[in-house]
Amino acid sequence: MNIYDIAKAANVSIATVSRVINGSGKVSPATRDKILRIIQENDYTPNAFARGLGMGSMRTVGILCANTSDLYLSEAVFHLENNLRKSGFNSLLCCTGYDRGEKENALRLMLSKSVDAVILVGSNYIESEDSANDYIRRAAQQIPVFMMNGAVKGENIYCVTCDDYTVSYELAEMLLTTGSKSILFAQRNNSYSTRRMIAGIRDACAKHGVTFSGEHIANCEVGVAGVIRALQEASRRVKFDTVMCFNDLLAASALKYAQQEGLSVPSQLRISGYDYSVLSLITTPLLTTVDNKVELMSQTTVNVLVHCLAKDLLVSQHTVISANIVKGHST
């Protein structure tokens, strides 16, 4: 069943049918109704590929994220997809993992699917040496690239980030002015956000005359055990009474560490998380965490994307959204 069949049944040309389908051009009410009825009866749907071919777009955007089973990323994907769909875009998902090569492959794959744009979700798409981000710039030569929670400068690249620096600074300062003497930062792997957070903590510590060096950063492997191990190692290296974590999962794991070591939280060890995820609501004590506004960021990203694809000229290349500290009982 194609447009020719409909046209034949309605005794009109395919052009008229096309006009009715797309609401473009003038069609007499009589023929319009007739065509609509016939379309209904045969429940005909225009062929998406043919449409894509003709118009050069299927209104699809590629969403790349490292891992949808990450709490933060999965929520981001949820909101992105919802907002995109509201704006008439489909979402082609690709979970790339954290490996550099895989990420590049995935991006290339997306491009070959002729998506209208890609969204890189999460701070893992950005390497610290800027030249390593050229693969993103190269992609941006073909289609607009949007980044959520990561920033790279370049033509046709649009970024929405959270002000990790400031909120981390504030959180560290809050901790330092309420009793913390030494802060350890627990991270999983180096990412754009991580670097911003560390910078915030470093500056807050500097201001308060507290040492914060590379020693004060714990690299945790996957799993609760990995976190515990990393903290144990760190404790042999430096003294700390506070652990600021890259996300709530690390913080929840840090609580386990405290428990295992017999340290009471927050009196002997203070712990903070990040992301304001469901985890922060079910631990005991409740986690002090940071609400980095996933939903708002997702929505903003889609807004920018929609405007950009509509050839609006007023689109900001970098939008920064500020985050809030959420006080729990772990600090």
Add this chain to the structure above:
Amino acid sequence: MNIYDIAKAANVSIATVSRVINGSGKVSPATRDKILRIIQENDYTPNAFARGLGMGSMRTVGILCANTSDLYLSEAVFHLENNLRKSGFNSLLCCTGYDRGEKENALRLMLSKSVDAVILVGSNYIESEDSANDYIRRAAQQIPVFMMNGAVKGENIYCVTCDDYTVSYELAEMLLTTGSKSILFAQRNNSYSTRRMIAGIRDACAKHGVTFSGEHIANCEVGVAGVIRALQEASRRVKFDTVMCFNDLLAASALKYAQQEGLSVPSQLRISGYDYSVLSLITTPLLTTVDNKVELMSQTTVNVLVHCLAKDLLVSQHTVISANIVKGHST
């Protein structure tokens, strides 16, 4: 840059270029190399839409799930996407929410995108009155429909489910034979899995002469507070020393309830979860939960899909995977 440009640059016809691209037919090594080189130089990629048009497929499958920010679903989506990609399929994601109408819309939308198949992830796509599932059967007239964690009988519908009944029976029995006198089941909303789990618990209770009626089912609203409220209400209605939960999030919330009511777990209240999610690893005490093999189920679903689309005749319409009890310290 299209196939004509490449052909011209290589002094061959488009047919030859096409053959090289698809590795079909015989092409002399010399011309093949030349074409390959030119393709490289111009980094040309075949137009996906044109290809789709000609072949009637873009090798894309639609993944429908209620909400990717659900722990279980997000992990399922992750594994599904990965396995699909390995088999050369792209994933078009659609988070439908839990509303019936929205789910139907989303399914229709997917069909209109000419996906090769759809996967309905999670047990929320199935209504208890079977006729309400006709929308799935209707979709299956156009393309194969795969369900993960839900089952509906019908032509062209393939289901992979977890044996929720048996494992729930076993878990309930284990609890009843180790001290539990009365079980409460905490659920969020009625779904396929829920019904299977309840059946298992009901039968185990019956076997052990323990009452388990509608009274013993608590419907929890969203959020920790919602769970606590539901359990409080239930406690006014019936006596229970054990709460079996539909998933780990409910179980973690139930722990909060116990804490708030001053009930120690497991001595005064025993709590079990479901899904073996990261939550079960970070609560205190660790949750007793059920490993329902998300990864294996996802992989199996994709396997069935691939075989089915390859027109293999030996594909089971319903695959059941068994689950394991994971003992924690909450029971």
Add this chain to the structure above:
DNA sequence: TTGTAGGCGTTATCAG
């Protein structure tokens, strides 16, 4: 081994 030509289903541009 290579080339020609028709078909896939739309949209859009012209005439009428």
Add this chain to the structure above:
DNA sequence: CTGATAACGCCTACAA
């Protein structure tokens, strides 16, 4: 207001 017709870019018989 409506119709004919040319793109859109690729695949694949069928010919050579």
